[in-house]
Structure formats: C-alpha cells, structure tokens
Amino acid sequence: MPSLIEPGMRVRHPDRPDWGDGQVQSVIGDRITVNFEHAGKLLINAALVELEVIAEER
Numbered sequence: 001m002p003s004l005i006e007p008g009m010r011v012r013h014p015d016r017p018d019w020g021d022g023q024v025q026s027v028i029g030d031r032i033t034v035n036f037e038h039a040g041k042l043l044i045n046a047a048l049v050e051l052e053v054i055a056e057e058r
Contacts, residue, residue, distance in 0.1 A: 030046040
C-alpha cells in the first residue's frame with residue numbers, strides 16, 4: 001500500500017536502477033505515477049512494486 005508515498009517525494013524502483021531517481025507525480029490507490037530521470041513518466045502498481053523512498057539531505 002502506498003500510504004507512505006506522497007507527491008513530490010523522490011523514489012527509486014528496486015529492480016530498475018537504470019531508470020535513475022524519480023519524483024512522485026500522483027498517488028491514486030495503488031497507482032503511483034513517477035517521473036524517472038532516464039525512463040520518463042511511468043505508472044507503477046504499488047501492489048506489485050515497493051518503491052524505495054530516497055531520504056532528503058538536510
């Protein structure tokens with residue numbers, strides 16, 4: 001469940017490091033739209049993939 005992921009967060013796809021870092025655009029149920037550096041805007045099914053949240057440096 002994508003309850004911890006919100007628009008604006010930076011994430012990575014655990015199985016596709018070649019896509020680079022992504023920024024969450026929207027979260028609707030299990031559907032997360034992410035704009036990845038090297039793959040563009042993709043729809044991720046959070047029921048199948050657990051995106052890794054990138055901690056922001058302070």
